[in-house]
Amino acid sequence: MRRWIKRALSAVLFLGLVALLIFAFLPKPVEVETAPVAQGPFAQAVEEEGMTRVRERYLISAPLAGQLLRIQLEAGDSVKRGDVLAAMIPAAPPLLDVRTERELQERLGAAEAERLRARAGVERAQAALAQAQSDLERARQLAEEGLVSAAEREQRELTVTLRTRELEAAQFESQVAEHQVDLARAALIRAKQGAGAGERLEIRSPVNGKVLRILQESERVVSLGTPLLEIADPADLEVVVDVLTTDAVDIRSGMPARIVRYGGEAPLEGRVRRVEPSAFTKISALGVEEQRVNVVIDLTSPRERWETLGDGYRVEAQIFVFTKEDALKVPSGALFREGDRWAAFTLLDGRARKRTVEVERRSGAEAMIEGGLSAGEEVIVYPSDAVKEGVKVKPG
Template identity: 55%
Template sequence: MNKRQVAWWTLAIAATAALTVWALRPQPVSVETAEVVRGRFEQTIDDDGRTRVRDRYTVSAPLAGRVLRIALRAGDRVDRDSVVAVILPSVPVLQDPRTMRELEERSAAAQANVLRAEAFEQRARAALEQARVDSSRSARLAAEGFVSAAAREQSELAALTKERELEAARYERLAAERELAQARAALLRVRADSKTGVGTAFEVRAPVSGRVLRVLQESEGPVAVGAGLLELGDVSNLEVVVDVLSAEAVAIVTGADVHLALGDDKAPLRGKVRRVEPSAFTKISALGVEEQRVNVIIDLMGTGDALAAVGDGYRVDARIVVYSEDDAILVPAGALFRDGTGFAVFVVEAGRARKRPVDVPHRSNRMGLVAGGLQPGAHVIVFPGDTVRDDVRVRVRKP
């Protein structure tokens, strides 16, 4: 074999070795990345709830007898003092001393309810006056830079809440007065009919204006004293009830912002937390696990047009904001993974994955708030698999 053949064989062996090394070298891991950005961060508690009429009134039978068929149906509009049902008292009942005593006690209880409603209205009016004074003071101090905008908004929300509480107290008083009038009228009618021995029809009237939410006694039939006939309410005055885990409820404060969604094709609504109920209850989850839950009451915010499509008992998806920050450094939650007692991410630099610890004091389902370790503009690997390690070569997949 001459020198020329040796050179060719040497070159062939070297080329084969180079191709083998190139074929067996580690291939870059295909990854998906996202950019670290600045924006508003919100940590929320997500759960589903339902709407309900804030003030619901049950129209009940003021005396025993036979109620005629109620012509009203759910959704019908009724005015205050309009006739909603007619009851025909029976003669044996009219002559029953026990029934007479029940009507007298019912009238006395209705009188007590009126006094209580008046006291609640006076208390609500005093609370509203104080809330308006506090709101005016906060607005003045905020203009001078002594209090934050959040404190001013909180005082304005408190004043708005007190206005609605006064409105609710006023309706409660009107309803109590209407129930008292019904009870007294029933008592007078029974006393008069007891003397003649003939029962005359008694008209049951609506205590407030609103819409019929539910008819409890649709067909004609006998009713007892206090039996519910139908429910009334103002469907334009709604609230949302969301039951959350008691462990999460401790982070919810009065006045917190709430994002509400009725569906994919519906415009989202805004709300404010009015109250977190102090008592929890036990609820069985879909997995059969006992959970302690707490009701969170939310006021709907917005104009009448935005709330026109919402009714009583509608299901809503609620996101209650427990922490927010403007101009925060945001990283996708899918890029974060546990590293000891903290969090870390993989940053793509020069075609390689670089493990970097980060300080993340708050997280949501979609984003994490970065307090240190990352700067806007960095590209992090989202949902890194087991093949992604520190200093490994990566190839970014195009969407």
């Protein structure tokens, strides 16, 4: 009996040891990170750095040659239309020669031509605003009847806001052009009358705004056309973003944009006004030549949300070139190339299963797909070389 018991125990120990060895050499499941395939809103955006700038700025220059008196204003001071910006004592030329008179007449002619252009711009802006208001009224009526979506009505309202700002900018230009004509005409009359030395000439502001820069602060002799100071309306800001030309081909006027990392807490909303027609070469941080083009964005968020922004502030912009409310999307890290197609690993019954997927668009951390996966399935994110078809895996 004892011998039989010893043999039985030996057999059990042997079988246990064999089982332990088999278990030790069995392949262990690979730990992986997983994420679900989701159904929801998807947005593809072009993200680049940019800066703010005032839409319209006016450079105040000397209307005549003479002695500029010290400018008392400082950068940031508010001015109203008609306020004295600077004063100077014109030089009294002994005689008005033909060349000087021709230059003054040409300056007056150029100012009058600019005034005509500015007036035409105001008329165009007024017509565009009237059309936008008419479209908005029609959209509101159709929305009440359920024939137009709320999103389309909001788009019409935004268009009216943008056209209003364009009209304000055109009126600003027109005021500046009128002021330029007055200055040029006054300069020509003074020269013809031979104004004497010591007579004080005051240079007044053509518009309401703020002083951006003082270019000639100290008293000194200046020539005709010398820049003195720069004024603008800081409440009329736009954002300029330079993007790669390969990205710019997808950007259109009216596309939504978002301004982030500008110093404020909440992102600001905006709308693309235009893509400038001419590109330029820029050297990247890695020393690579890039072809870029400027995209101009209007801020559509309420003024009180960005009133601390000024001219030349650095921002980051996201321009949404594609949006879809009900898209099938996966993390970009779950996708990998297999030949000329995209593929992903799913987690099914504890094993990795390879699936071919149709990727429509990619945007940062997400990709929109059209087929190959279903909402709710678990995909393996950033699969290692150990993850292959049929390999046991477990979420880490």
